[in-house]
């Protein structure tokens with residue numbers, strides 16, 4: 001820590017305490033307060049300018065999350081599923097080390113008609129948490145409403161492919177109203193997943209049972225609630241809901257309280273990006289915790 005010079009030291013020790021107690025201080029400290037607050041935002045403004053020039057993305061921004069944020073994510077997943085922190089972190093690291101998936105995302109992006117609005121890189125952000133839940137809970141059916149390019153889709157399918165090699169096959173269904181959505185979902189990931197095109201509410205009606213449900217389509221509170229109401233009877237008693245709208249609405253928190261489900265919000269912390277981050281609203285049942293003593297809630301043995 002650098003030492004203050006004599007002038008700064010004098011200002012801090014003598015002038016500041018005087019100003020804090022004097023009426024005059026309310027005005028004199030305005031620039032000090034302003035400079036303190038701007039200290040938080042100036043680096044973000046610089047990143048905003050760099051990003052505006054260098055990125056092609058116009059929506060659904062992608063970024064890495066900070067190392068601390070990964071640790072907090074692994075602790076959150078561990079607390080909810082009952083597996084150890086190191087097992088949860090192991091799954092986070094497994095995805096981050098999946099070079100084949102990263103290459104796939106970059107190559108498919110390069111080939112796509114959408115390459116002008118997508119960056120040629122692969123950064124999972126909060127989807128690391130989605131991946132860890134699928135790896136731990138070994139679901140039979142994972143549904144994601146709102147696919148966009150398909151980054152969530154291939155992430156979830158990568159988890160299902162690994163589960164299958166361990167003897168726990170599962171299937172992914174994505175829904176999107178945009179006929180161009182999902183260009184990343186090609187082989188080998190497509191072998192365990194498909195996209196249902198059309199309005200999500202309509203598509204969800206055709207899926208009889210769901211183990212893990214991810215809401216990321218129309219981000220209005222009303223639509224979000226309609227999706228939860230519709231999937232509730234399709235979820236097993238230990239079914240998990242991951243909401244991608246909980247940084248904007250309290251719909252999943254309220255829905256969980258009404259249905260006797262537990263709710264936790266994990267806040268995402270982007271690394272070197274101007275976007276403040278979204279998060280994962282996690283709605284789960286006590287059964288999931290109770291059943292997690294070496295056996296995951298959805299029925300398959302869990303790593304402990």
Ligand SMILES: C[S@@+](CC[C@H](N)C(=O)[O-])C[C@H]1O[C@@H](n2cnc3c(N)ncnc32)[C@H](O)[C@@H]1O
Pocket residue numbers: 060127144145146147148149150151152153175176177178181198199200201216217218219
């Ligand atoms: C935020 S993006 C999804 C991002 C994706 N989950 C991911 O991991 O990258 C939202 C998507 O929802 C789709 N969408 C919006 N409203 C919809 C609706 N009513 N039915 C189906 N899809 C919808 C949009 O076309 C868009 O592709």
